[in-house]
Structure formats: structure tokens, C-alpha cells
């Protein structure tokens with residue numbers, strides 16, 4: 001890549017391999033104005049600093065999301081057009097809880113959700129996840145071949161997230177479709193029709209979750225929705241007096257929607273890209289198959305090397321000089337996690353896949369600071385089990401000849417292999 005301007009985030013080339021652009025960005029301009037008022041942040045150190053300063057770089061008002069509408073390309077978001085607002089108004093009203101929240105309200109919501117998703121709480125799902133995963137393997141093991149994305153990596157988190165949240169698994173085709181259509185606003189430049197479709201899907205998903213919340217209010221179960229309808233949010237502090245109130249339905253819908261959407265696709269991308277990297281590094285695959293205790297660090301290296309979430313945004317709340325560049329108030333600041341995770345100043349041989357690197361857990365693939373991924377314990381658990389069970393039951397895993405083109409889904413934000421065709425022998 002000759003110059004930074006050559007990078008087209010929506011082009012096929014940009015999506016397939018953003019890494020040469022990242023390299024140039026880190027070396028030439030780690031704070032780079034990619035479009036008027038849109039700044040990319042590329043170095044590990046700067047991203048870490050920005051993520052830990054929510055007062056300067058805030059998440060509120062949908063800051064995570066870039067605006068790719070119509071011809072605007074990469075642009076500072078504008079208000080949704082009236083026709084989209086009308087569709088969205090038919091669903092539960094939007095609330096800033098997690099991703100689009102800022103302290104102190106964000107901290108209060110987050111502490112409630114943290115209880116349900118702490119490493120200790122999610123560990124109790126271990127036997128259930130093992131069963132889910134074994135059933136999925138049962139379905140393809142006799143064939144000696146599998147298309148890993150559609151038959152495994154997509155279904156593991158989809159099933160797990162439905163169990164942990166408390167949304168019926170038999171509805172999964174519906175909420176998967178709504179989730180994928182509604183996050184298209186993150187993926188690339190949408191036509192008017194696509195933007196309307198994303199809004200409809202978002203409304204349908206919101207109404208569906210609201211129904212689940214109302215029925216959980218009558219009969220709360222031991223799952224995240226059950227926890228949330230029983231929870232009490234810190235509402236006000238008056239001297240030493242603190243008052244609490246239950247969450248309202250739009251607040252619970254906002255939280256559950258984010259868990260459902262973030263929880264199903266990210267882990268899918270991780271499992272499939274990690275499997276491809278292992279196949280391309282057979283000595284590391286062998287090491288892990290011989291010693292399952294290496295799986296957790298292998299999972300971390302997968303998140304570092306091919307970060308499932310490549311980027312999300314913030315707003316600058318004030319004029320700020322950052323990394324030697326003046327960022328004006330109101331600018332959109334894009335945190336390129338995938339770029340930071342390949343920063344040679346932080347990781348030796350950063351472009352190589354190496355499950356044995358010492359500081360692998362210091363990646364920012366789960367973010368950092370107040371918005372650090374709240375599902376990280378669940379993501380780590382299900383990815384670990386997904387590989388443990390797979391390696392217990394199949395061996396000699398190889399690419400199915402002539403079937404793979406290694407293409408990714410059309411998205412600048414997610415790193416998502418479309419398909420991965422494998423062959424294997426029974427262990």
C-alpha cells in the first residue's frame with residue numbers, strides 16, 4: 001500500500017485484508033483523519049489510553065456505530081431519517097444501557113449484568129455447553145467432513161446464548177435473522193432499502209425480546225432475563241441514602257438485545273478463524289491436541305491475531321490533542337482493535353500466529369476500560385469447550401480440497417469467514 005488514502009474500507013480488498021493498511025497507519029499516522037471528522041486510532045498504546053478515558057471519548061448516543069448510510073461513506077453519523085425513526089418507534093424505545101452508555105449510568109447497569117455473566121456464574125453452564133457441542137458434533141461426525149461455520153461455529157454460540165439468556169432455542173432462526181439484518185448498519189454502506197430492512201429487523205427483535213421479558217416477569221427462571229427482572233438498579237443517592245428501582249422493560253430489552261447480538265456472531269467468527277489459523281500452523285495444532293491446557297491461550301491468540309470485532313467508535317466530547325493530532329469536539333473516533341492487536345511495539349512478531357507468546361492476554365480484542373467485553377467469560381468458556389470436544393472426537397483435521405475460497409463477509413467492523421470446509425478422521 002503506497003499511501004493511507006489508498007485504503008477503501010468498503011472495498012473487497014479492504015475487507016479481505018486490512019492488515020497492510022493497519023501497518024501503514026501505525027507507522028505513518030496512528031491518529032489519522034480518514035474522512036472529515038472521522039479519526040482512526042491505530043496504535044495499541046493510544047487505543048488503550050482512549051478506551052480508559054470515557055469522559056473525553058464517550059460511547060453515548062450510538063457512538064460505537066459508524067455511519068455508512070447512502071453515499072456518505074465513512075462519515076460522522078447524522079440523525080436517522082424520519083422513515084427509519086417511524087419504523088423504530090413501533091418497537092420498545094431505545095435506552096442507553098451498556099454499549100451506548102456512559103458512566104455513571106453505564107456503571108450501574110453494568111454491575112447488574114456482571115453478576116449474571118461473571119466467570120463463576122457462567123462456569124455452571126459447563127455441562128450444558130458440553131452437551132450442546134457434542135450434539136452438534138454428532139450431527140456431522142460420521143460424514144468425515146463439515147462446513148464448520150454453518151454446522152458448528154455459528155450454532156455453538158447461538159445455542160449457548162439462548163440458554164444463558166433464556167430465549168427459546170426453537171426461535172433461533174428468527175432471532176438470528178433479525179440480529180444479522182439489524183447489525184447490517186455496522187457492516188458496510190447500505191442502500192435505502194437495506195437501511196429500512198435493518199430498522200424493521202431491529203423493531204421485530206425488540207418486540208420479541210419484550211414479550212420474553214413480560215413472560216419472565218410472571219415466572220422468572222435461572223437465566224439472565226430472570227436475573228434482570230428480579231434486579232434492582234441504583235436509582236439515586238441522597239447523602240448516605242441510596243434508592244433502588246426495578247428495571248423497566250425497554251431497559252431489559254436494550255441489555256438482552258446487546259447480549260444476544262454480540263453473543264452469537266463474535267464467537268462464531270473466533271472459532272472459524274482460529275481453526276483456519278491452526279490448520280495453517282500444524283505444529284501448534286498438534287501441540288494443543290496433545291495438551292488441552294494450552295486451549296485457553298490459543299483462544300486468546302485467536303482473538304489477538306484475527307480480532308472478531310475489528311473496530312468500534314467513540315465521540316470526542318471536547319477538542320483534544322491526541323497522539324500529536326488535534327481532534328475537534330464532536331468527531332467520531334474509531335478504535336481499530338484489530339490494528340492495535342498487531343502492533344509490533346506491543347507484541348513481538350505481531351503478524352505471526354503464536355499461541356505461546358507471553359503477553360497474549362494483553363490484547364484489546366475484548367476492548368479495555370469501562371466497556372471491556374461483559375461476555376468475555378462466556379466467550380472464553382464456550383470457545384474452550386468447542387475446541388476441547390472437537391479435538392477429543394476428531395483428528396487429522398484438514399481443508400477440504402477445492403471447496404474453500406477463504407472469503408470474509410462484507411464488513412469493515414467484523415472479521416467473519418463466510419465458510420470453512422474441512423475433512424477429518426474420527427479420533
Ligand code: HEM
Pocket residue numbers: 059064098099100110161258259260262263264266267270303307308309312337364365366367368370371372373374375376378379
Ligand atoms: C470472542 C468473542 C467476543 C469478542 C471478540 C467480543 C468483543 C467485544 C469488544 C471489543 C467489546 C468492547 C466494545 C467497546 O469498546 O465499545 C465488547 C463489549 C461487549 N460485549 Fe463482547 N465480545 C465477544 C463475545 C461476547 C459475548 C459472548 C457476549 C454476550 C454474551 C458479549 C457481549 C458484549 C456486550 C453486551 C458488550 C458491551 C459492554 C459494555 O459496553 O459495557 N460479547 N465485546
